[in-house]
Amino acid sequence: MGEQTIIRFERVTKQYDNDPPVLANVSFEIERGKFYTLLGPSGCGKTTILRMIAGFAEPTEGSIYLNDKLINRVPANERQVNTVFQDYALFPHLNVFENVAFGLRIKKMNKKDIQEKVTQALSFVNLEGYGEREISEMSGGQRQRVAIARAIVNEPEVLLLDEPLSALDLKLRTEMQYILREMQQRLGITFIFVTHDQEEALAMSDEIFVMNKGKIEQSGTPNDIYDEPINRFVADFIGESNIVPGRMIADYQVEFNGRQFECVDGGLRPNEPIEIVIRPEDLEITSVAEGKLRVKVDTQLFRGVHYEISCYDDSGQEWLVHSTKKAELGSEIGLHFDPEAIHVMRFGETEEEFDRRLEAYEEVEQHVR
Numbered sequence: 001m002g003e004q005t006i007i008r009f010e011r012v013t014k015q016y017d018n019d020p021p022v023l024a025n026v027s028f029e030i031e032r033g034k035f036y037t038l039l040g041p042s043g044c045g046k047t048t049i050l051r052m053i054a055g056f057a058e059p060t061e062g063s064i065y066l067n068d069k070l071i072n073r074v075p076a077n078e079r080q081v082n083t084v085f086q087d088y089a090l091f092p093h094l095n096v097f098e099n100v101a102f103g104l105r106i107k108k109m110n111k112k113d114i115q116e117k118v119t120q121a122l123s124f125v126n127l128e129g130y131g132e133r134e135i136s137e138m139s140g141g142q143r144q145r146v147a148i149a150r151a152i153v154n155e156p157e158v159l160l161l162d163e164p165l166s167a168l169d170l171k172l173r174t175e176m177q178y179i180l181r182e183m184q185q186r187l188g189i190t191f192i193f194v195t196h197d198q199e200e201a202l203a204m205s206d207e208i209f210v211m212n213k214g215k216i217e218q219s220g221t222p223n224d225i226y227d228e229p230i231n232r233f234v235a236d237f238i239g240e241s242n243i244v245p246g247r248m249i250a251d252y253q254v255e256f257n258g259r260q261f262e263c264v265d266g267g268l269r270p271n272e273p274i275e276i277v278i279r280p281e282d283l284e285i286t287s288v289a290e291g292k293l294r295v296k297v298d299t300q301l302f303r304g305v306h307y308e309i310s311c312y313d314d315s316g317q318e319w320l321v322h323s324t325k326k327a328e329l330g331s332e333i334g335l336h337f338d339p340e341a342i343h344v345m346r347f348g349e350t351e352e353e354f355d356r357r358l359e360a361y362e363e364v365e366q367h368v369r
């Protein structure tokens with residue numbers, strides 16, 4: 001375990017009754033002082049991971065370590081971990097100050113220290129001077145900040161945030177994203193943030209775990225995940241992509257659309273079936289003669305910063321283009337892209353599907369030989 005590791009999951013499985021496991025054999029490490037995001041569709045197991053870190057649920061199998069200590073059975077109140085919930089879970093009959101002071105009063109801290117710590121926590125979330133307000137007098141965004149102040153006042157080592165922004169409107173949500181990110185950097189606390197919003201994850205995180213059906217499909221920095229998705233599930237979930245089937249010819253050479261193209265990816269076997277990803281913003285509109293692909297423009301939407309243009313090639317494959325240039329509906333155009341724009345993925349939506357397909361592929365290979 002690295003020096004920086006604060007939390008470690010080792011082959012953790014969580015199963016309720018005889019249902020299929022909601023988490024299956026999950027292993028990962030969380031480093032101190034970073035902003036992590038668990039990203040994935042509803043029901044993939046994000047909250048289950050948070051609940052196990054907080055101590056509200058126990059793993060069925062496997063081990064969870066906090067600061068190198070096995071904590072599978074350590075009660076929630078003995079962990080240096082605090083949670084901010086989606087519904088804030090504030091006490092409506094207490095004012096802002098008392099909501100934030102609650103944990104400190106339970107710890108029987110003296111009055112002067114409580115005053116100092118609560119004032120500091122409120123100023124961290126830009127709510128200085130709001131202590132005497134009732135919760136009912138606070139807006140959604142302000143309540144969210146009270147909930148965060150209540151969590152950080154306990155000086156946890158890890159702060160868990162379960163979709164804390166999902167009840168806010170878009171403008172407030174963006175504002176809170178800045179506040180949270182900035183606060184995490186100032187406090188240096190490890191944040192583990194749960195969301196199903198990929199833009200939020202990309203904007204805020206040092207590291208993202210992309211989850212699907214009780215597994216982590218891929219972990220990495222926002223750039224890694226966006227630029228180098230490992231499979232179709234991740235590519236589809238993070239941003240918009242053109243995903244087409246193809247074949248590896250050799251290192252740095254792929255075939256798709258019946259033609260060969262240079263790329264910068266290698267390391268896969270010649271002839272291996274692959275899928276290639278090209279992001280819509282990496283496709284450039286040009287003349288048919290100059291384009292690497294020839295397509296017909298089908299629809300076009302103005303999105304403010306760019307046009308979102310849907311085109312089809314002769315084989316009926318759709319190509320989505322984000323372009324600052326406008327195209328003419330129904331016209332034939334060329335699409336240009338650089339070798340760096342081609343990202344090669346192993347074929348199949350998920351790792352499991354990939355393994356099944358590879359087995360089938362190897363069987364066919366043996367027959368051919």
Ligand SMILES: Nc1ncnc2c1ncn2[C@@H]1O[C@H](COP(=O)(O)OP(=O)(O)OP(=O)(O)O)[C@@H](O)[C@H]1O
Binds near residue numbers: 047049
């Ligand atoms: N106490 C429980 N008993 C039985 N099944 C449960 C229990 N808690 C969670 N589950 C199931 O575990 C799965 C994962 O739930 P979890 O809340 O971790 O998902 P999630 O990714 O956080 O989803 P969401 O984004 O909708 O909150 C779901 O299918 C859920 O129904």
